[in-house]
Amino acid sequence: MDSVRFSKEKLAADGICAFARLLTGARALWKGTAPAAVQRIYYGNHTSHGDFVLIWASLPEELRVRTRPVAGADYWNATPLRRWLAHEVLRGVVIERTKTDGGADPVAQMGAALDAGDSLILFPEGTRNTTDAPLLPFRSGIWRVVAAHPDVECVPVWIENLNRVMPKGEFLPIPLLCTLSFGEPVRIAPGEAKDAFLDRLAGALLALAPPPS
Amino acid sequence: MSPEMLKLFAGVFGVLVVASAAGAALKRRVARGEPHGTIDTLNARIGAWWWMVILLGVAFAFGKGGVVVLFAFVSFLCLREFVSLTYTRRGDHWALALAFFVFLPLQFALVGAERYGLYSIAIPVYAFLTLPIFAALSSDTTRFFERAAKLQAALMICVYCVSYVPALVTLRIPGFEGGSLLLIGWLVLVVQTSDVLQYVWGKLVGRRRIAPALAPSKTVEGVAGGLASASLVGALLAWLTPFTVLQAGAVALVVCTMGFLGSLVMAAIKRDRGVREWGTTLEGRGGMLDRLDSVIFAAPVYFHLVRHWWEP
Numbered sequence: 001m002d003s004v005r006f007s008k009e010k011l012a013a014d015g016i017c018a019f020a021r022l023l024t025g026a027r028a029l030w031k032g033t034a035p036a037a038v039q040r041i042y043y044g045n046h047t048s049h050g051d052f053v054l055i056w057a058s059l060p061e062e063l064r065v066r067t068r069p070v071a072g073a074d075y076w077n078a079t080p081l082r083r084w085l086a087h088e089v090l091r092g093v094v095i096e097r098t099k100t101d102g103g104a105d106p107v108a109q110m111g112a113a114l115d116a117g118d119s120l121i122l123f124p125e126g127t128r129n130t131t132d133a134p135l136l137p138f139r140s141g142i143w144r145v146v147a148a149h150p151d152v153e154c155v156p157v158w159i160e161n162l163n164r165v166m167p168k169g170e171f172l173p174i175p176l177l178c179t180l181s182f183g184e185p186v187r188i189a190p191g192e193a194k195d196a197f198l199d200r201l202a203g204a205l206l207a208l209a210p211p212p213s
Numbered sequence: 214m215s216p217e218m219l220k221l222f223a224g225v226f227g228v229l230v231v232a233s234a235a236g237a238a239l240k241r242r243v244a245r246g247e248p249h250g251t252i253d254t255l256n257a258r259i260g261a262w263w264w265m266v267i268l269l270g271v272a273f274a275f276g277k278g279g280v281v282v283l284f285a286f287v288s289f290l291c292l293r294e295f296v297s298l299t300y301t302r303r304g305d306h307w308a309l310a311l312a313f314f315v316f317l318p319l320q321f322a323l324v325g326a327e328r329y330g331l332y333s334i335a336i337p338v339y340a341f342l343t344l345p346i347f348a349a350l351s352s353d354t355t356r357f358f359e360r361a362a363k364l365q366a367a368l369m370i371c372v373y374c375v376s377y378v379p380a381l382v383t384l385r386i387p388g389f390e391g392g393s394l395l396l397i398g399w400l401v402l403v404v405q406t407s408d409v410l411q412y413v414w415g416k417l418v419g420r421r422r423i424a425p426a427l428a429p430s431k432t433v434e435g436v437a438g439g440l441a442s443a444s445l446v447g448a449l450l451a452w453l454t455p456f457t458v459l460q461a462g463a464v465a466l467v468v469c470t471m472g473f474l475g476s477l478v479m480a481a482i483k484r485d486r487g488v489r490e491w492g493t494t495l496e497g498r499g500g501m502l503d504r505l506d507s508v509i510f511a512a513p514v515y516f517h518l519v520r521h522w523w524e525p
Contacts, residue, residue: 025293025492167303174309175289177297177492 020057024178028058032184046123047163069121153185158208181208285321290501291371294492304351377512389455403447407469411439427480468511475510
């Protein structure tokens with residue numbers, strides 16, 4: 001392994017991780033599993049654009065370099081800086097969230113990343129949750145990806161407080177401590193139906209949420 | 214560094230070496246390497262003091278600027294812990310941004326610029342007026358008064374009071390020129406010693422609990438013994454200060470009493486929020502506020518005592 005590799009992408013990645021820790025503490029609680037070099041889909045509750053950065057920053061570095069966040073093209077391709085961050089620094093799988101004719105198929109893009117041996121960070125709600133409900137209904141993409149890759153573990157990650165750090169529509173983040181609870185991995189059963197699997201995923205994620213205050 | 218400062222650090226260093234050795238021996242002999250609540254807490258505390266001494270030493274080496282920057286960062290960590298445990302809403306976003314990015318840096322900049330007339334009122338007057346205005350402009354009235362008051366209290370405890378520690382460096386005491394960093398060293402040492410001695414006395418002879426609902430380990434005997442013996446330590450360290458031995462003992466008694474009462478108040482806030490510790494900033498040693506609650510309440514009182522009676 002080439003241990004020391006300087007590049008502006010590596011520098012930016014380290015900078016983003018350091019910034020995320022200074023801002024939020026990025027405290028990871030491995031409740032249901034341990035950080036391990038197993039191929040996984042980390043899926044979480046989506047409240048802010050910073051969500052996947054926080055999951056990504058809280059992983060140990062040897063796992064982080066093999067883990068690719070799935071990001072929405074409408075936001076992350078919108079400016080040259082965001083595009084550079086999403087593609088080069090975070091090595092994101094940038095997908096179209098709305099169906100476009102002739103565009104790449106998101107499920108195929110995520111499948112290709114898994115085939116290459118990488119893990120994914122995914123937000124199955126598809127959009128940021130600004131309602132009072134703890135979770136929005138999951139979209140079916142994760143089921144289609146996992147059905148085609150049944151050996152991949154789905155690890156629920158409940159992110160607490162990040163919606164307070166950067167509410168939708170604000171650009172200035174507030175420094176508040178965030179915790180990430182990593183739960184017990186969920187695996188798809190042979191032939192498991194879409195709704196049953198999505199229900200199990202949502203249940204495993206909600207089980208990590210703290211009681212409302 | 215002055216000879217007094219070197220002696221102070223050498224002394225603290227020696228005490229910590231002995232404490233670390235004792236902690237390691239206890240872990241080996243009594244706990245036999247197994248997890249052991251009391252001994253592990255003790256060792257974690259000793260580790261936290263090492264960090265405290267090292268950071269203070271580095272800051273002292275840079276003089277006033279170093280101390281101001283160190284405590285500005287400490288204040289940031291405290292405010293982050295406090296606000297994380299406080300109820301806020303989206304409508305508080307701009308008030309929170311002002312607290313973190315305007316009033317906190319402003320307070321420490323004014324301390325660094327030695328503008329006592331401004332830093333003594335910037336938060337209790339101007340922040341207290343400004344922050345509720347921004348919260349009101351968001352038109353969100355849900356639990357409004359509670360949100361506004363809690364943010365004001367957060368700034369008072371985590372920024373205003375903390376800033377009085379570096380403010381000690383700005384005091385000009387005749388015959389004590391260049392020694393004002395020692396005022397900080399003496400304060401932190403005496404108040405932290407008081408915390409430890411209250412615990413030790415409580416373990417040895419503690420009977421009657423003072424406030425069972427919020428601090429089950431604090432007893433009348435422990436607190437009385439701790440305050441008395443820490444005041445004695447403060448008196449014996451009078452050579453670090455502009456005080457006589459008697460004065461040092463009296464000032465030590467005042468700051469240790471404020472420290473004890475401060476930790477009671479902070480314990481009450483933690484109980485109210487249903488948590489045992491403020492955070493995990495110092496991994497395994499609780500949050501920054503857990504370690505500094507007593508210093509925070511003692512610092513402004515100590516500053517004003519010295520400013521009133523020792524500064525012309």
